[in-house]
Every structure is written in C-alpha cells, then in structure tokens.
Amino acid sequence: MFAPRVLLHPDERYFPMxxxxxxxxxRFRHHKGLREDYGYNKTTRQWLKTSERAPDxxxxxxxxINTYGLNPNGENRRPRDANQGEKWNVFLxxxxxxxxxxxxxxxxxxxxxxxxxxxxxxxxYWFFFGYNSSRFLVLQFNHQGxxxxxxxxxxxxxxxxAWFSAHGSRTYYNRDQLEIDGERVSVYCAKxxxxxxxxxxxxxxxxxxITASGGYSWDTSLRVQPLFSQPWRxxxxxxxxxxxxxxxxxxxxxxxxxx
Numbered sequence: 675m676f677a678p679r680v681l682l683h684p685d686e687r688y689f690p691m692x693x694x695x696x697x698x699x700x701r702f703r704h705h706k707g708l709r710e711d712y713g714y715n716k717t718t719r720q721w722l723k724t725s726e727r728a729p730d731x732x733x734x735x736x737x738x739i740n741t742y743g744l745n746p747n748g749e750n751r752r753p754r755d756a757n758q759g760e761k762w763n764v765f766l767x768x769x770x771x772x773x774x775x776x777x778x779x780x781x782x783x784x785x786x787x788x789x790x791x792x793x794x795x796x797x798x799y800w801f802f803f804g805y806n807s808s809r810f811l812v813l814q815f816n817h818q819g820x821x822x823x824x825x826x827x828x829x830x831x832x833x834x835x836a837w838f839s840a841h842g843s844r845t846y847y848n849r850d851q852l853e854i855d856g857e858r859v860s861v862y863c864a865k866x867x868x869x870x871x872x873x874x875x876x877x878x879x880x881x882x883x884i885t886a887s888g889g890y891s892w893d894t895s896l897r898v899q900p901l902f903s904q905p906w907r908x909x910x911x912x913x914x915x916x917x918x919x920x921x922x923x924x925x926x927x928x929x930x931x932x933x
Contacts, residue, residue: 772804818914
C-alpha cells in the first residue's frame with residue numbers, strides 16, 4: 675500500500691538489480707590481503723588461493739553465502755569495516771560495473787521490513803543496485819553494490835512523514851514536505867549515487883547528488899518481498915569488491931542496517 679515510486683535520473687546508468695542476480699554473476703571471495711584473497715569453488719566446495727575466473731567460482735549457492743553471517747560477538751565480515759571481525763571477512767565480487775535492469779518494473783524486487791514504534795508504524799523499503807558511481811571534486815568513491823532504504827511513517831493508515839537514506843545516514847521529512855499520491859510517496863534517486871530525496875534538485879556537499887524528473891519511474895509496488903525471508907538475509911560480508919577504503923568497498927547488507 676505504501677510502496678513508493680522511485681524516480682530515477684534521466685541520465686542514470688546504473689539501475690536497480692535483483693540481489694540474487696548479483697550473486698549469480700559474482701565470485702565469492704575471502705579477503706586476506708593484496709594478491710592473497712581466496713576464492714570459493716562450488717564444485718570442490720573449497721577455498722583456494724586464486725583469482726581464477728572459471729565458471730566454478732561464480733554463481734555460488736546462496737545457502738553457502740548466507741552461512742557467513744555475523745560473528746557470535748556481533749562483529750561483521752565486511753572487509754574495511756570498522757566493526758569487522760579478525761577472521762573470515764568475505765565479499766561478493768562481480769566483474770566490472772553491473773548496470774542492473776533497465777526496466778525494473780515487476781522484475782526487480784523491493785524488500786520490506788515493518789515494525790511498530792509507539793503510536794506509529796514504520797514501513798522500511800530496501801533497494802539494491804549493482805554499482806554506485808560517486809564523485810566529490812576530483813575524488814572518486816565508486817563501488818560495487820549499493821543498498822538504499824526509504825521508510826514511510828504512518829499513523830492510522832495515513833502517511834505522516836518519511837526517512838530518506840543518503841550516504842549511510844537518514845533524513846526525516848514531514849508529510850507537507852513530500853510528494854504524495856494516494857498515500858504513496860515519490861522518491862527521487864540521485865544520479866549515480868542513488869541517494870534518496872523527496873524532490874528534484876541538487877543536494878549533499880556542493881550539490882554532488884542530483885535528482886530530476888523525466889527519467890524511469892520504478893513502481894516498487896509491483897514486486898515487494900519481505901526482507902526477513904530472503905535466502906541471503908544473514909550474509910554479513912561485503913556486497914561488492916574490496917576497495918582501498920571503506921567508502922569504496924561493497925556495503926553491508928540490509929538486514930544488518932535496519933532502522
């Protein structure tokens with residue numbers, strides 16, 4: 675009922691993507707250090723010190739990937755993360771820059787998590803993109819994998835506000851600051867970065883996030899799935915390759931970043 679319309683920039687190159695498709699086109703890697711990473715071979719079911727790109731290293735069964743959840747002490751398995759554990763930090767690495775599905779309506783799912791918070795109800799929708807293109811002045815912060823979230827706050831089945839995610843933080847907007855049609859909010863997705871905002875314009879430092887109307891309108895209501903039942907839910911490694919910085923390394927998954 676509250677699934678938003680996500681308005682992509684007219685010049686967007688990296689579209690929404692089904693996480694299962696991203697897994698299927700990725701290798702599953704154990705991060706050990708420069709030129710020391712291991713790869714999981716689905717035929718031998720072994721970790722081998724190799725950068726091999728043979729078919730045996732792609733499309734790893736999801737149940738294998740999902741066993742690499744949080745450590746018992748709550749530390750995750752994402753390389754470069756401030757909360758990473760000491761051992762078995764892992765990541766999914768696709769080839770190149772996955773561009774996603776250019777026509778995501780009814781083909782790419784949005785994932786829903788809901789909970790009550792005193793007198794209001796939170797409806798958090800998660801979206802996945804295969805690649806994030808981000809630049810600040812001359813610095814590049816591109817990375818594979820990109821999880822973004824949008825949370826509708828309702829009371830008595832009426833939208834009273836919403837949280838929009840951008841670069842790891844969330845900003846709240848009241849109902850009168852939103853574009854709403856039949857209790858469905860329009861969400862503007864910034865070109866390349868996929869940061870989310872309530873209107874068209876330039877946002878973030880020096881206007882590095884640009885949103886605009888006239889691009890693809892993704893009707894997320896056409897395919898909403900519960901987040902809690904996803905087969906990859908517990909995976910606590912990086913959704914994307916390892917960069918030199920945390921900001922250029924694939925992100926942690928949605929289940930570990932709920933509102």
